[in-house]
Amino acid sequence: TQSDPFDLVVFGGTGDLAHRKLLPALYHREPVGHLGEDARIIAVSRRQLSDTEYRDWARKAICEHVAEVDQEALERFLARIQYVAVDVAQNTGWEALEEKLSGREDFVRAFYLSVSPDFFGPICSALGEHDLVTEKSRVTIEKPIGKNGKSAHEVNETIGSVFKEHQIFRIDHYLGKETVQNLMALRFANVLFEPLWNAAHIDHVQITVAETLGVESRAGYYDTAGALRDMVQNHLLQLLCLVAMEPPESMAPDSVRDEKLKVLKALRPMSSEMVERNTVRGQYRAGASAGGAVKGYLEELGRDDSSTETFVAAKVDIENWRWANVPFYLRTGKRLAARVSEITIQFKDLPHSIFLPDAGRIAANKLVIRLQPDEGVKMQVMIKDPGPGSMRLREVPLDMTFAEAFSSRHPDAYERLIMDMIRGNQTLFMRRDEVEAAWKWIDPILEQWSQIKEAPKPYTSGTWGPSASIALIERDGRTWHDET
Ligand code: NAD
Incomplete structure (x- = not known):
């Protein structure tokens, strides 16, 4: 309209x-x-x-x-x-x-x-x-709204001294992405998912935002930020909130934002011990990306004394009934093996299999919500291989790639967000308390990283990051969903 x-x-x-x-x-x-x-x-x-x-x-x-x-x-x-x-x-x-x-x-x-x-x-x-x-x-x-909780508070105070909260639109362009809004449609416009959306049926959740680009001309800015501030504090935590929140009463701005805030408040605070155990930070070295040789981060920056992370992986716990013992594994980085952003909801294994061993491995169901490229949702289910032979099972995707479902052009996140802002609809914008709650969880990680003298773990450009990130999830008997 x-x-x-x-x-x-x-x-x-x-x-x-x-x-x-x-x-x-x-x-x-x-x-x-x-x-x-x-x-x-x-x-x-x-x-x-x-x-x-x-x-x-x-x-x-x-x-x-x-x-x-x-x-x-x-x-x-x-x-x-x-x-x-x-x-x-x-x-x-x-x-x-x-x-x-x-x-x-x-x-x-x-x-x-x-x-x-x-x-x-x-x-x-x-x-x-x-x-x-x-x-x-x-x-x-x-973004960025501050560099830590204190400076974010100051920015909010300054803006708040001139504008009222209902006039302030803090952009996180991930919230404007079609698939991200589709996550809400999927959860709350279908009866299928919500009954399973909890610790009884979900083993864990993964959120990956992987880029193939390096920092290039933004090295100066990036070096003052790093992946935790630049990506996790805002985009990844916002995605986590939309996956984890309770059903809001309605799509009204404060209904949705109240629920997201509750999730942020329920994030288990990271003690220094947990930071060491449950986070991995990395920095890319020279390697190959998109078919060509690329420089390492320090070469791009033109300095060799930076310990800014270009990669973060973290295991995050949400302390509430719905998510008790369901870890959320977050991972983001530059110069990784593929450009892909996706959320994987990994359901639990079957309680019992009625099939013979030669039916093959029964993979647990998986819901993959892909933000880019090829926005869409895929549900991995087991079916029987066709044919009269013995019962063999196969994992196939029920694919809901939006490009196929809708022929129209996919609007960019900013189209949606700018028009929402002009119309005064704050549902897809971050409220002040959300931003500050996100920083409250992030600050101790930054603090601990600055205390330990260890440099970020190096990783070769064009890979999935430092091996410690793989170890982070594999020690729990799980693996990253790396299919591209
Ligand atoms: P930019 O450096 O390309 O542009 C900055 C703009 O500010 C220019 O129009 C410049 O003329 C203007 N400017 C600089 N000094 C000024 C002054 N003294 N008075 C008036 N105007 C002045 O920056 P950008 O990449 O377009 O980013 C803008 C904002 O958006 C930043 O807050 C950045 O963090 C954020 N952001 C940018 C991107 C991106 O992809 N570029 C992504 C996310 C967030």
Whole structure:
């Protein structure tokens, strides 16, 4: 449906995220008529550019990242865009933005902070000082939200001093992915799964987010973060919450977020002993990826004294009735053997087999929710091999790959999230207490890692990470689901 009229002010309008994600995502809403007649996009950054110069840049971004561009829709879309130069560090240019927005106080006014987190505070303060925050204002912030619990609290305080919680949209783009929302549909729109969704029937859960890329040009930023902060604190824990949460009352933002928060609070805190036993951190060395030789992390960084992890594996316990003794194994890293993000729900073995040994091994059922590539859901079940011979069993996937079920284009996470934000729906955005609860669980791990002098375990690019990660799960008699 068409949105109410809005002004979307994108700080960092000339940045990488705007180029690759925000502009293409917004453009996609044009041909389908979701951008109301009076909707405007106001790009803001430091550089002095005319509207025409910025529109040319935006046109290139869209043509580069959108497969089929409708020229008429593109022109209509570009005509909505205006550009204003504001230098946040120098505190200049705000009057021009004020002028641009004046007279449109009754419209939705959405600020998207696609800039370094150091600017979140100064931008919010300036918006407050210049009286630019209206009743219908919202603000969207990108990750990272802090570097630890304390700094996340400070960021939240700063933003919270200008915007109310219902106006603050903290993006975790994993929540905008179709498959992630499908996880909720699967669990709560079917009667099949929920009765089995607990410690009585599930042996363990795996969440893997594996990338083949290295840090490349982002090495400077990445070195201050590492995989635990960059991926686990937000994306992997959010996925864990959606798998583990109790059924919310409804899809209302606070119903869903209340349930996710309960999961975060039920994560078993990691003692220093547990950090040593249940976490593995790694750092990639030179190797081969996507068919070519690639450099190691330290070479990419240009320094040899970094102990930043580019890989993390962890065994996580959730202390509640539903998940008692059901470990969640999390794993994420760069320069791994394949680009794959998936959640595997591993059910328990049969209590008893009625088949003869020559029927073959009976694999326990497995539900694999794949986020990328080829988004979809696969249920591994046992069936009988066809034929008149003796009873032989075989594992086959019941495949629900969405590309086959739906011929339409798969929208990018940002399309969904930006429109939800403009419409004021916070269900797929992180609430303040969730972010802070996630950090509360992460902080002791960071602390323990900084205490021990041991370097992250090296792993060769193009592999599944350090062997200690394999040992982490195999010592429990389980294996990583590495099928790609
Ligand atoms: P970027 O460095 O490419 O762009 C930064 C933007 O900020 C540019 O438009 C620049 O002009 C603007 N800027 C810099 N200094 C300024 C100043 N003094 N005043 C006004 N504007 C100024 O960064 P990016 O990759 O687009 O990332 C933006 C935000 O999104 C960051 O918070 C980042 O952590 C987050 N993020 C980015 C990605 C990604 O894939 N790029 C993914 C997730 C989160």
